[in-house]
Amino acid sequence: MNHTKDDWISQRAYSLWEAEGRPEGRGGGHWAQAASEFERLERTRASVDGSELVAKLRAAARTMRAAQDSSPAPDASPVTKTSVRKLGAGG
Template sequence: MAETREEWIKKRAYALWEEEGHPTGRDSIHWEQARHERDALEGTAATSKSKEAKPRAKRTVASAKTNGGVTPAPKRTASRKTAS
């Protein structure tokens, strides 16, 4: 049976608490660290799956126009001042 996300975080937070020598009052810190580690793992897994399934489309000027009417600003070039 696969463990749930919550169970994984609970076990990881407990392991962090043990690694630090059973400190008092750091339970929320261990929980947050375990949650962040799980988020990172899920983000890595989701990213690798999405890249395999479908590559991202490149953004073009046409898509920018359909995306709320935003168009990219023209590129500026540096102007050189001449000595007079």
């Protein structure tokens, strides 16, 4: 069943009202809370086929590769007794 934004908010507000014991005069507060929840859901909703998530993951991977490519290469010099003594670990 396809619900509109107002349908979803109305049903959620009613649900909140019932959960609180059907208090008098709280309809506006329940409606505002439901509308806020709907907006949060809309902001975090993924596309039906996941294409938005795939695009974000690919962009993140490109950024990580670029950062790795621009970082200096680790020192590949071998560890020797002399280098260990310089560090104060041997004798």
